[in-house]
Amino acid sequence: MHWNSLNDFLAMGGYAGYVWGSFGATALMLIGEPLLLARRRRALTARLRRQLAAEAREQSGERTPE
Numbered sequence: 001m002h003w004n005s006l007n008d009f010l011a012m013g014g015y016a017g018y019v020w021g022s023f024g025a026t027a028l029m030l031i032g033e034p035l036l037l038a039r040r041r042r043a044l045t046a047r048l049r050r051q052l053a054a055e056a057r058e059q060s061g062e063r064t065p066e
Helices: 006-014 016-060
Strands: none
Touching: 006 016
16 A cells, blocks of 8 residues: 555545554553553462461461451
8 A cells, every 4th residue: 555645644544543543452452461460460479478477377376366
């Protein structure tokens, strides 16, 4: 496909909303997925640390506050 101007390129033959929307959605997913995975990993790590600390207290005979 050949475009005569930048406006022709950006208009994408009348399909600009679909084309640029698709690019935007893809970029959002590519950026968002690693961020969400990092947040889930931090939450899981914190939960496991709390669980290990609780188990260590239990094994040492300390009572957990109720």
